Amino acid sequence: MNWQDQFHLIGPALALFIGAGVVLAADITRPGRVPVWGLTLIAIAIAGLYTLWHSVTGTRGAAFDGAIVVDDFSIFFAFVIVTTAAAVTLASRDWAVTFDQTPEFFALLLVSAGAMLVLAQSVDLIMIFIALETTSIAQFVMAGIARDDRGSEAGLKYLLTGAVAAAVLLYGFVFLWGLAGTTELAGIAAFVAQGDEALRLPLMLAFVLVAAGFGFKMAIVPFHAWVPDVYQGAPIPVASFLSVASKAAGFAVVLRVFYVGLGGGGTFIADDWAIMFGVFAAASMLFGNLGALLQTNVKRLLGYSSIAQAGNIAVGLAAVAAGSTLGPSGVLFFIGTYVATNLGAFLTVLVVSQRLGSDELSAYAGLIRRSPVAASILALCLLSLTGIPPTAGFIAKVYVFNAAVRTDEMWLVALVAIAVVNTAISAYYYLRWVRTMILDAPADESSFAPSYAAQAALAAAAIGVIFVGLIPTPLMAAAQRAAEVLQ
């Protein structure tokens, strides 16, 4: 395969990386006079169109000696990540001009998103590691980019936890490589399929280390300690990017490594990692929801909420390991709906907090009278996070829980019971927020509306939530197509 074809396969990521370079170079040559925001949007649009081109022309295949592939799975996540990057860019226009590092912020956003595209395409341990670290290091800097007290604290905490997680992940990778003798996931799958019982313990050690490293990206308990602090301290656009794109990329790579590399259902160690993810899921849901009950800061509340949501997705991972045929597509479908829902919630918080100058829950009192658009979109997203029909969140929960119950494993049914109880707990703090916005008296009556760019992003998220809630089949079909590739 010649080099043009190889670069064609990583075209979307390449567009984002080149965009990052252009944004930086443009600002160096003509400081402060280049519309970096527009350049960023153009780069993201090119990446999106390129992905669409891959999708409709049926461009599939492997490149770079089998380290990178383009398949329905990678294209699904490319759409998720590009959409998130576009929405975050749109909504952060007004915020990004409030500090000096605007071009750097957008360049880092592009690099981070580009590396995530590569991450979803990687089928080789070395490639996965490099893509993961590229996206992580860019995010560490983004978390501290505002250079205020809380931002720098969030950045340092995120960075140190991330560095430890990366080292643990690597140690697991080395064991996988040393045992299987190859860095390719397909080779590791072939090795695991031999089912050598003597290797059960070393393999378990390896995948526990790997799960710990990825658990940091997915933000599941017990690797969640950074989440509330970083979401509260980091700028809101960064927090929304982390909570959606970073988490989605984390689950993408976990599906690749565990489902492809370690084999779903069929292999002799599948039960071991099924139970591991089951424990993670239960702990994440309980801890996230109980933590969120006490919060008065909305960013921190959304941080705990995102831990609980990761727990819901991990229920799907446990079902994958237990051999559920619906499991992989359930995880993908949940991620698709979670993106629209959580983006909507975070971006409204961005718009509103900037206007109110506060991200305390009490500041949201009577928001419906001050900004009906923002309040109703936020309320819709909160209902979807709770899982109330006819929103996307409801369908996603039903899909994933159904996948888990259908395996007929008693412990998975128990896990779903825990998940349902947790949904009830989560309703308390989500609906309390909705009630504050609608029923409480506002502190002052001045009304405001989000900027047009932010309104576009919010409207897109809201339409996504409603559309998938009413007509889930297109996204479901896409998720199933993407999941089939992995088998």
Add this chain to the structure above:
Amino acid sequence: MSVELGHYMAVSGVIFGIGIVVALGKRNAVAVLMGVELMLNAVNLLLLAFARFGAAFADDAAALSGHVFVVFVLTVAAAEAAVVLAMAVLVYRRRETVELDRINLMRW
């Protein structure tokens, strides 16, 4: 008695253990970074030991991917250290400390 894979694995395990204890136990940001560097060095040692002694490799080319991996780990470790130190300097300028116990604006 010759030095074999098992010995390297033991040394690497000990270094990794020391690294993780330092990284999770120390309260100074720079000391945590030192712990992480120890962990990464344990990774590198294990990579090279597997490449030299590993039974799983069909040929030298397969083992060579371990050497390539080491180069990438070193590169990423350097990038990470640069960002940690920059962030530590930023925090120090604002707070005059890099003790994690005292960097606690946000607590649940």
